[in-house]
Amino acid sequence: MGYGMTLSGVVLVLVPMWCLMSGNCLAATLGGLRDTVLGRETFKSVTNVSTFLLDPSSDTLFLGARDAILALDTKNLNQQPKKIVWAVPEEKRRSCVGKGKTEVDCNNYIRLLEFLKDGRIYVCGTYAFDPQCAFLQRSSFTLETTEDGGVKMETGKGKCPFEPSQRYTAVMADGILYTAATSNFLGTLYDISRATGPEHERVRTDQSINWLNDPEFVSSAYIEQTADSNPTGDDDKIYFFFTEIAKEHDLYTNVPRVVRVCKSDVGGMKTLQRRWTTFLKAQLVCEDKPSGQRYNILTDVFTARHSSGDPSSTHFYGLFTSQWEPNDVSAVCVFSLFDISKVMDGPFKELKKTCENWNSPETVPTPRPGQCLNSALKAQGFESSLKLPDKVLTFVRDHPLMENSVTAAPLLVRKGIKYTKLAVTLMGEAEDRRGAVLHLGTDRGELHQVAVAGQNATLLQEIPLFSSQEPVNNILLYQGRALVGSPLSVARVQAEGCTLYSSCEVCARARGVGCEWSAEDQTCRFTEADPSPGDVVDDALRKCHTQDGRCNPSIRELKVSIGLRILLPCVQLSPRPCSWEYPPHRHTRQHHSDLAVTVTMDNLGKYVCTCQEGGPSIRDPTPCRRAAFFLNLEGPTVEGTAAQAGSRHVLAIYIFLFFMGLVFGAFLLYFVTGKQNVTRPGHRDHDISLSSGKGRELLGSSTTPQSQSSSSVVSEGFKLTEKQNGKTTSTKTTTLLSNHGNGGHHANSYNGARISSNPSNGHPLLANCDTSGTGLKLNSEILVANTLGGRTGVREWVRSMGGEMESGEGHGVDEGLGDRKKGLQDELSSFPMLGLQAPLAPCEESSI
Structure with a gap:
């Protein structure tokens, strides 16, 4: 927990963890916050929960999982959730396995849940590496069926990934679906596309590494213009965030990107037919300039509007890590829509293939390539992207990358911890903004809350929610609470407002975001009063008599x-x-x-x-x-020689026991190996090298497409x-x-x-x-x-x-022998007097 953890805070930690590990309760109430954790007993056989969709009109949270869709009443989480089973037929599953895929992956992982204009929910799943989409009726909570009683489906290619573990993102804009996903069975082609709507208006990216080069999609956002804030009649825009291999650098390095496309773009007449004519991308730079440390892998993005009704006040909070850090590190940077638009309106980057150097192009045709349609362009006769000149379209096809980068300094950096999801609560009104509270999910099932005021960040609370094997993969803020998801569980936690800080010390640490402790009521509340001069947190802590x-x-x-x-x-x-x-x-x-x-x-x-x-x-x-x-x-x-002698005696005993263990292990290995040779004459021994173990480590997770598999949920140490x-x-x-x-x-x-x-x-x-x-x-x-x-x-x-x-269980006698043999080799090779060769390390798959 955070500072000043009280007895209710202890209950908040212990009760849900006991519930999840014992499996003896339907829902655990979390101490003083009176929130709930739903675990395996609630979801029963449902696993791999990966997608959230909230219906505010009915306070219903829809969940996409493996072979199932769930509906939870967020006002009464103790009620058993509704469930729809949408599984793959056995014949199709066998066909998928026959193509070289694992049985676990040849299921239907629900990866897309989006509202349509008519009130239905568009549902898409991987469907054994053949993505399919269906329609969900909210009122009856049923999937639409055909005349023969089967689920009414349409192709999901380009709308949903083929593989459960593939990263992708989608956003709905005026009832039209925009996606960024893989577009083939092998997962080697990538598309950012308008995936639904009239067939002639469906456009996608050009198949060029200049446009997309091995991207990992993270997030997307639809920025809708309002009449009051759009005097130029500019078009609405969709933004996509991802990490890709940078083609403009000599070395193969990961670079975070932001891409912008326009809602009314329908492609070109001859050049760029059915392709984006407004596709522009820029590099995101999250860097601490004094130290030179840069964080170059984008993990998550949260979109927040700082002023209600003003799209131009939109900010994107990015969660980053670094490929150069040998250990876990997480950083948060915030980018404004104004800065992104400024870079998109700036110079283009150009690759001159004669010298393989990037330079700014000399001439840019008119009208400006990549810009969205506005009132001025329409007045010049460009009512549609189909009327743009070929020279404009050719230029934007060859120059999708901008010269300048969108830069920001980290709001916080946390080493030794891996954050997986991010949500943001803005404190105070737009006119009196008091910073923000970051809600950060970890790969160990925790929710951290960090107050950010100016250039300083203060850790407020750390709330364990799930078992340490369940990474947080969803955070959704709703009515002052955070709905937090993992592959196996869902939690509801109070997340907004100063009242959730139950002690004076924790409230004092949130003073920078406008919280103040009331000694009269013994509560923490929001205040618009300016803090006293000096260190606001120190001043608030003195009032707590600490x-x-x-x-x-x-x-x-x-x-x-x-x-x-x-x-x-x-x-x-x-x-x-x-x-x-x-x-x-x-x-x-x-x-x-x-x-x-x-x-x-x-x-x-x-x-x-x-x-x-x-x-x-x-x-x-x-x-x-x-x-x-x-x-x-x-x-x-x-002190003195007596202590040293005692230590030497203990050391000698341990060495003796160690060698006895080696002798016993060697005898056991000889006995088992000899038994196998006797029972199976004429056959060669199985390979007990490390190769089999290596192959298993490289397999996709059977627990969730966004999490790591493990052998035990309650084990204290795990891999x-x-x-x-x-x-x-x-x-x-x-x-x-x-x-x-x-x-x-x-x-x-x-x-x-x-x-x-x-x-x-x-x-x-x-x-x-x-x-x-x-x-x-x-x-x-x-x-x-x-x-x-x-x-x-x-x-x-x-x-x-x-x-x-x-941790982990054995996978058969042969693999057990391989592990035992490897352990003996490692132990013996550590002694200089024993000249055993250490086993080779398993090969790692290259990222290039």
Whole structure:
């Protein structure tokens, strides 16, 4: 949770998690917020929930899942949802498998739910790699059928992806569907198209890598002009956001893009027939200029209008990560519609094929290529794109990319955490805008809330909703609440308004976005009063009678033992670096902003984390003290040779047990292998190398097209496999308790807390057996943290310390032997005296 977590906050965390893991309840009520989590007991056999559509008129949330469509009453989530089954016939499923696809993928994954003008819902699914669309009647909640009783369907090619895991986006504009998706069975062709409407008005992109080059589509938005804000009679526009391979760079690098097309575009008469004549794209740059750090992979986009009734006030909040960061990192940048329009009206980028260099073109024909129709063009006789001259169409066909980029600085940067979805609540009215609250879903089933005011971001709350294997894949804001979805669950959480901050400390940290604590009513409420001069959060915290300030936290005393490894948390939401002050005899290592410490007699004492934040100028950061700890021994220690001798005795015992394990494992391997040879004479042994395991890691997820498969929902350590931008990555994590809150601390301090290797003290212990280097080294690690549940730096910490926890079930005797053989090779190869060759690492699929 966030700062000042109360008893109701503890219930908010524990009750839904117990419900999801035990499966004994239909819905779990979340403590003081009185919100609900629906899990497996509610959805039963329904999995792979990936699509949300809200009907405000009936407060109904429609869900698209595998082979099913659900309808939830958002006012009464305890009521059993309605369900429609739309599955693939068995014959078609077998045909799909016969073409080389997996049985799991040869289902019907509902990827599109959109309202039509007549009130029906347009439903499209992958339908065993043959996309199909159907029509849903809202009143009866049934799919329209044909005369023979089957589902009335039409082709979904170009409207819905073929493969469940493919990224795509769609938006409805005046009853017409605009999509960005793959357009062939192999998933090698991509289209941004007008997918419905009159046949002669359906247009799409030109099949050229200048237009689209291996894109991963993320989001889309329809910007409708109003008569009051459109004196030039400009056309409505549709924007698409994606990441693609940049053709203009020498190296194959990912680049985030924004594309703009116009609603009335119907293609050209001769050139660009049935193709976009207004297709223009620009690069999005999310970069912290002082440090030079750039975030180049777009994950999600949320569209927000800052002033009601004014389309020009639209802003796009982009969620980014980086292909150059070895570990998880998430950043949020915001781009205004004004800046995007300015770049689209600027110079074009041109590739001269003689020298392979990009330059600005010398002459631009008239009327300007790529512009939308307006009153001035219509007055010149260009009532339709069909009347545009060929030279204009040829130019826009060859120059879809703009010279300038749309740039922005990050609002926040979080290392060690992977955010998957983003939604934004704007605080205050347009005339008195007080910043925004970002609602961020993680890949571990959590919802984080971050207040952004000016250049500073403050972590308010971290709410665990689902099991750690369920990434958040949908966030929908409705009537002050957030409807949050994962592949297996749906949650309703209070998300808007200051009243959701139940303690003075958390309310004080939201002071920058207009929240103020009322000592009379003991509630947090929105105020239009300007905060006092100086640090507004510190001033608000003083009213809570707390010693902690936003940049002046109190020192937490930690009772530790010699030889323990602890992780001191320091949450930082700025792209600027954090640094630690510690005793001179260091045995430390920094993981993102956190600090790992191996406790010795020489490094006991004070540890202080200081981070750089945005000051008056973006190039003038100000230091902010985020965390302070004091390490002290838990009791008298044994010094000198006796302690060293005891350590050597323990080490000798562990080495003896280790070699005994090796002998037993070798004997077991010999016994099982010999048994197989006896029972199956004349046959060669199966390959027990790593290749079979590698192949499984590269398979698509059987759990959800947007999530990672796992063997156990309740396992504490687990392995995730995902494919992004053509590269398969694996991440092993373990659950930690850590201090969250952008430098603040829980009301229950660490003072006098005892940290030891006894598992009964409530802290998670992780044994570390490091056999690399000069010899065998056995240590016990303890990951120290506050009960606020943070995970900054967790993945890198576990990986770097060698404390990886295994999960998953075996896939047969042969593969089990392969894993056992690999484990023996790894253990033996770590000893210099044993000259065994280490096994080769599995190959990774290239992104090029």
